[in-house]
Amino acid sequence: MSAAKWRRAMSAGSLAGTGQTGTHRQEPAGPSSKESVSSSTSTRLGRMRASIKPRHILCLLAALALPFVATPFFTYQVAAQSLILGLVALSLSFLAGYGGMVSLAQMSVAGMAGYAVAVLGVSGTEISLGWHWGVVLVFALLISVVASALIGWLSVRTDGIYTIMITLAIGVAFYYLVLQNYSVFNGFQGFQKVHPPVVLGIKWRDPIPLYGLALTCALAGYFFVQWLVRTPFGIALQGIRDNPRRMNSLGYNVTAHRVAAYAVSGLLAGVGGVLLIWYNGLISPGSVGTGWLINILVIAVLGGTKHPLGAFLGAAIFVLMQTFAIDLIDRERFNLLIGGVFLAIVLFSPDGLLGLWAALRARWQLAQAKTSTIRRRP
Amino acid sequence: MKANKRSMMRTVICAAALAALPGLAFAQGQPVKIGLLATLEGPFAAGGADGMRGAELAVAQRAGTVAGRKIEVIKASSNANPDVAVNAARKLVEQDKVDILVGPLSGGEGIAIKDYSKSQQQVTFINGSSGAQGATLVNPSANFFRFNTEGAQWMFGLGKAAMDKGYKRVMVIAEDYSFPYSQVQGFMAQYCALGGKVPLKAWVPLGGKDYSSVIARIPKDVDALLVVLGGADAVNFLTQYENSGGDKPMLGGSITVSQDVLNYKGKRRDSLVGTISAGPIADSFDGAEWKAFVADYRKAYPVSAGGFPSPSLFAYTYYQNMKAALDGLAAVNGDLSANHAKFRQTLSTMTLKTPTGNIKLDENRQAVGTTFVTEVVKDSKGDLTTKVLLKVDNVNQLLGMKKEDFQLGTRDVPACP
Numbered sequence: 001m002s003a004a005k006w007r008r009a010m011s012a013g014s015l016a017g018t019g020q021t022g023t024h025r026q027e028p029a030g031p032s033s034k035e036s037v038s039s040s041t042s043t044r045l046g047r048m049r050a051s052i053k054p055r056h057i058l059c060l061l062a063a064l065a066l067p068f069v070a071t072p073f074f075t076y077q078v079a080a081q082s083l084i085l086g087l088v089a090l091s092l093s094f095l096a097g098y099g100g101m102v103s104l105a106q107m108s109v110a111g112m113a114g115y116a117v118a119v120l121g122v123s124g125t126e127i128s129l130g131w132h133w134g135v136v137l138v139f140a141l142l143i144s145v146v147a148s149a150l151i152g153w154l155s156v157r158t159d160g161i162y163t164i165m166i167t168l169a170i171g172v173a174f175y176y177l178v179l180q181n182y183s184v185f186n187g188f189q190g191f192q193k194v195h196p197p198v199v200l201g202i203k204w205r206d207p208i209p210l211y212g213l214a215l216t217c218a219l220a221g222y223f224f225v226q227w228l229v230r231t232p233f234g235i236a237l238q239g240i241r242d243n244p245r246r247m248n249s250l251g252y253n254v255t256a257h258r259v260a261a262y263a264v265s266g267l268l269a270g271v272g273g274v275l276l277i278w279y280n281g282l283i284s285p286g287s288v289g290t291g292w293l294i295n296i297l298v299i300a301v302l303g304g305t306k307h308p309l310g311a312f313l314g315a316a317i318f319v320l321m322q323t324f325a326i327d328l329i330d331r332e333r334f335n336l337l338i339g340g341v342f343l344a345i346v347l348f349s350p351d352g353l354l355g356l357w358a359a360l361r362a363r364w365q366l367a368q369a370k371t372s373t374i375r376r377r378p
Numbered sequence: 379m380k381a382n383k384r385s386m387m388r389t390v391i392c393a394a395a396l397a398a399l400p401g402l403a404f405a406q407g408q409p410v411k412i413g414l415l416a417t418l419e420g421p422f423a424a425g426g427a428d429g430m431r432g433a434e435l436a437v438a439q440r441a442g443t444v445a446g447r448k449i450e451v452i453k454a455s456s457n458a459n460p461d462v463a464v465n466a467a468r469k470l471v472e473q474d475k476v477d478i479l480v481g482p483l484s485g486g487e488g489i490a491i492k493d494y495s496k497s498q499q500q501v502t503f504i505n506g507s508s509g510a511q512g513a514t515l516v517n518p519s520a521n522f523f524r525f526n527t528e529g530a531q532w533m534f535g536l537g538k539a540a541m542d543k544g545y546k547r548v549m550v551i552a553e554d555y556s557f558p559y560s561q562v563q564g565f566m567a568q569y570c571a572l573g574g575k576v577p578l579k580a581w582v583p584l585g586g587k588d589y590s591s592v593i594a595r596i597p598k599d600v601d602a603l604l605v606v607l608g609g610a611d612a613v614n615f616l617t618q619y620e621n622s623g624g625d626k627p628m629l630g631g632s633i634t635v636s637q638d639v640l641n642y643k644g645k646r647r648d649s650l651v652g653t654i655s656a657g658p659i660a661d662s663f664d665g666a667e668w669k670a671f672v673a674d675y676r677k678a679y680p681v682s683a684g685g686f687p688s689p690s691l692f693a694y695t696y697y698q699n700m701k702a703a704l705d706g707l708a709a710v711n712g713d714l715s716a717n718h719a720k721f722r723q724t725l726s727t728m729t730l731k732t733p734t735g736n737i738k739l740d741e742n743r744q745a746v747g748t749t750f751v752t753e754v755v756k757d758s759k760g761d762l763t764t765k766v767l768l769k770v771d772n773v774n775q776l777l778g779m780k781k782e783d784f785q786l787g788t789r790d791v792p793a794c795p
Binding site for chain 1: 419453454455457458459460461462464465468469472473486489490493553554555556583584789
């Protein structure tokens with residue numbers, strides 16, 4: 001095809017195309033544009049209603065009923081802890097799954113929020129300033145968002161393993177800071193007796209209130225991420241994950257989007273960190289040590305990072321194993337069992353539990369499709 | 379094949395159900411459930427395993443029953459972090475419903491468990507080998523008992539021994555948390571009073587790998603080093619100090635020269651010979667009960683089965699505390715009614731017979747007991763062991779001071795530069 005021919009064909013095609021779409025669009029535009037303005041909220045509600053399936057309601061009911069069926073121990077130590085760790089892991093799986101950035105410093109960010117609660121609020125140590133819990137919460141979340149954005153700002157220009165190295169370095173640096181600083185962070189001993197405030201006459205550290213609080217925050221975090229990844233910002237972020245150079249040439253500010261993603265993940269991790277210190281009632285450098293930095297990655301990978309649900313699934317498996325593995329196997333070998341299960345999940349399903357679930361469902365649907373075609377035959 | 383698989387599955391489920399049954403059927407008070415918490419992970423993993431051996435030995439000596447009730451021991455592990463210890467304790471208390479909890483192992487854990495015990499009045503908490511002063515000295519808990527002496531008491535007598543050896547100035551190298559603070563205080567309380575000087579204290583992080591900056595700071599004019607490091611940390615420090623050509627004599631903390639460090643197989647271990655240290659046990663103490671205890675330990679846990687040549691401090695303190703729990707149970711005939719009222723009364727007032735002498739509790743439910751000052755020597759078989767220099771009886775938690783003069787040990791208290 002010659003250049004002239006090609007040019008003619010293109011211009012004709014585009015003319016035809018615009019002409020066609022023009023007529024197509026103009027006809028219904030008149031009546032529907034008014035309608036869409038008036039009904040945009042109602043259609044959004046309708047869409048939400050349509051996206052809620054019976055299994056969602058079933059899950060929610062099960063989650064609400066759990067504390068009344070299970071023992072207080074199970075509610076507190078297994079369920080509440082899973083939700084809280086899940087929230088911290090969610091901040092990582094949001095970054096990794098939708099932003100393509102694996103940060104090992106998420107537990108440090110959560111720890112910063114926790115330390116902020118301990119230092120600014122009330123604890124058993126003289127260092128604590130004893131501010132009102134509302135002010136403390138605002139500062140704790142602000143600190144975690146700003147810190148996370150700063151970590152992001154430092155690390156977003158790198159890729160893959162270099163991001164992991166930088167965030168790991170930041171995490172370890174924070175660990176040694178709190179371990180060796182006595183005037184602010186109280187060194188190795190950290191802070192004891194950091195309890196949630198008594199609000200509305202409820203002791204928020206009792207199993208059911210804490211579980212309720214964790215469940216509310218976890219659901220909020222889950223739906224927040226679900227919503228965010230469908231907004232223009234979320235779509236752009238996923239575009240940047242898949243091809244940053246193309247997004248850059250399309251006029252998107254790649255760095256700004258990534259730093260903003262870090263800030264969002266800082267908020268999620270901060271909420272998780274505040275809940276975690278209320279759950280433990282204490283914080284010490286061990287809570288932000290390398291072990292925990294990696295545990296958060298393990299949780300996120302176990303569950304799968306393709307969907308916000310994965311973080312909570314991974315946390316549940318992790319906490320169940322941590323709590324009960326010692327009952328199943330010889331006392332000095334129980335970590336072997338934990339490691340074995342993790343290895344098995346990652347080996348058989350590179351995308352964690354979610355990947356396993358998807359594979360099972362695909363197989364089931366294939367089987368169904370086969371049976372239905374058989375049935376349709378006369 | 380398919381049927382085979384299914385039947386196997388069924389067998390597994392049946393077996394699991396059967397295993398769960400006794401727990402349900404006999405929950406009504408027949409066996410007495412004792413939770414055992416020690417560090418099987420982290421920096422004190424070797425010590426934690428030996429602590430468990432000590433506690434099990436106490437159970438085995440009663441053939442697994444007390445006052446006609448079977449003793450059921452349920453184990454849990456932590457990694458020396460207080461939050462992990464409280465999580466493990468919560469599982470024992472709230473999930474496994476133990477009557478008595480023996481543990482934990484390290485100082486910070488002890489304070490956290492003491493705080494937790496206040497919210498669980500139905501359970502009696504007996505310490506494992508945690509040696510932080512604060513666990514019984516500050517806001518004591520009515521259901522937390524400690525039948526081992528603590529970190530400061532363990533070092534009482536070392537100050538005098540150091541002066542006797544002619545060490546006038548000593549530098550302190552210790553880990554930066556509550557237990558070493560206590561240890562250093564126990565040493566300095568006596569040492570400073572006798573006119574010794576401590577010009578410099580270096581506090582190093584727990585689990586640190588690199589001691590070169592500390593070694594560089596050691597002043598030329600000190601006569602000896604007081605090293606209060608535990609387990610792998612102590613071994614690391616000794617290797618690096620030796621490599622950098624250091625030759626100052628050493629004073630050891632109670633866990634610096636415990637059996638797990640003496641067992642270190644490296645070339646540098648000979649540098650430990652001549653070290654004086656203090657603690658609640660001495661391998662070569664020649665009391666008849668102690669010898670019987672060591673023989674029992676060796677018989678139950680020969681070196682070939684992973685035991686140490688001689689029981690470590692952790693094995694001994696866990697043994698002591700488990701024995702206290704069982705002796706108390708025997709004295710009240712297994713009666714744990716009314717929130718353990720009789721049992722706790724007995725624990726508070728009884729005299730516990732231990733391999734190193736009698737132990738009584740003070741009004742904070744803290745042991746008053748014996749401390750040994752020892753010197754490391756090589757025995758005929760080439761094993762490192764300790765020789766008793768001095769035995770100090772009835773060391774109390776205030777180190778012989780008056781209550782109003784006593785200040786809890788910290789990084790800066792006491793001081794005599």
